[in-house]
Amino acid sequence: MSALHRFLRTPEADAGALLLAALFAMALSAPLLFPGDPQAIAGPALLPPFQDWSLPLGTDRLGRDVLAELFHGARTSLAVGLAAAAAALAIGAVIGTLAGFAGGFIDEVLMRITDAFQTVPAFLLALAFVSVVGPSLGVVVAAIALGTWTGPARVARAEVLSIRERDYVASARAVGMHPLEIAFREVLPNALPPVLALSSVIVAAAILTEAALSFLGLGDPNRVTWGGMIAEGRAVLRTAPFLSIVPGIALVLTVLGVYLTGEGIVETTAVRRGLS
């Protein structure tokens, strides 16, 4: 049975994959279904949902199409979530591998730096970073990665500590391979699977952090984000709660989809390990 087949037979994986597929479809179809600026005025202000079928989810305080904003917001959430997680995993894997493989003084220094980053709450770190550097998509990605690379670094280091004692590392040394090549070509690829298992948690956390930053007004002002939409709706929460509820539901479903998919992948690989 193929890995994909097993993946699709896990119910949580099915649900997660479905949610993620819908999210990707939204993100990809946004410029086709809603060409033009999603932040442009499309109709009367504060139109409730399901009244006017040219604006199915209604409009916000400024008369902007909520559905168009939702679709374009999916692009931001996905882009930031994936980019921040990729950056965090890359930084963490490299630092963890160097620390675990070099050992001694280098290990000590790198792990104390990791401790320092871990002591500061990730969200505060992101907040401070964006406040200082200024809000833009790249800065938000960097700010989130800055607070989340420590988990992958610790997992990678633990894995490398066990791998570096294996015979194939000794044989690479006996062949005369450079230590850096051993670390990144022999050790790191074999230490990756448990690190990658963290990716779903990190993607979900990154999407939430991005939303929270936007909610506080620290997102990229030129992009629609779900966090920003919720913040926008907060002012009229009593009269038009749908403005906060709609992007809120989108956020919940996205994070749920990412978690369930990650869960499904872990399940699939666990079954494979059990069989071999």
Place this chain on the structure above:
Amino acid sequence: MSLLAVSNLTKRYRRGGKAVAAADDVSFHIDPGETLALAGPSGSGKSTIARLVLRLIEPDAGRIAFEGEDFMALGGAALRARRARLQMVFQDPLAAFNPRATVARVLDDPLRIHRIASRSERPRQIAALLERVGLTADLAPRAIHEISGGQRQRVAIARAIATKPSLIVLDEAVSALDVSVRGQILDLLLDLQRQERIAYLFISHDLGIVRAIAHRVILLDAGRIAEAGDARAVIDAPRSVIGKALVAAAPRLDRSRS
């Protein structure tokens, strides 16, 4: 002049607050083209000495001279360059390779690192190495985990001879193989030694094999040399306590049932 001269080699490990000597004042030498066997019960320090000789671990004390040069004084790039002359074959042929590697990549590494062949020449060299150890060139693209244990150990030997070394450390190199394959691998090793005058440091707990292929033997007990001498003479008439025990423990076909 001997190829490898080891003197007063000492390595201690801490185990439960107590220092255990894995190598205790061990001295020996190997001549070019000679096979020296290190034999002893498990825990006697055989593998530690193998790894000390290769400087995969560092000794607490002692000197190693290899090809007339102080091997302990080398470091960094100079040490890596010298490693071409001093290779190793491990006991478990599966554990000794990166689980993601292919046969071609394993053999490519030494050729690339020691600049033995240019990028375009390497595939031909790899094919030649595979044929040299009795395999066929079409094995090159296969993954290491796809081929049999005997084939893997042949690939390990091909990797060891790729850099034309003068000494190969064989750490229980045939112990994990089944008996029919073991004979073929030993024949290959003897053949290589005859043709290329490679010396072997042959580490084994199997006195039958030691007697068959080694010129001289050193019997180890708790990190110390218990007995040393001509392989046949020592195994046929051991004088040390541990030697007698090892010979008595070795299974023999002619032993009568009681």
